Amino acid sequence: MLRRLLIGLLAGVLMPVAAGAAVVTITVANNSFTPNDITIGQHDTVHWVLASGCHTVTSGVDLNDPDKGVLFDATVCSNGASFDYTFDTPGNFPYFCQFHLPGMTGTVRVATTAVQPTAWAKIKALYH
DSSP states (O other), X not given: OHHHHHHHHHHHHHSOOOOOOOEEEEEEETTEEESOEEEEETTEXXXXXXXXXXXXXXXXXXXXXXXXXXXXXXXXXSTTOEEEEEEOSXXXXXXXXXXXXXXXXXXXXXXXXXXXXXXXXXXXXXXX
């Protein structure tokens, strides 16, 4: 009985843990997105949080982009307001604030494989 318990515990410790989807936060303040250029894995979520001002988080390159706002178009105008979007398709996804062009832009790069978590994230995952 004890042997089975030890084998079960050991197997649980040594088996690889499947990486879950990550959430990456971008702060929206001072007419900028911070960070404005990120790389994430498929099925990860970007969480934009407003710290100041009134802004949009709009997919596309600029106001003249024919695909402007097709993927997402959110207005965040009260401190603490947020917007989330989960990226399921690999590729590069530019976004911008409609109120503060040309400077308030960013890009989400979605890799075909999961972005490797930091060592600290791996340690934390063992206890959750």
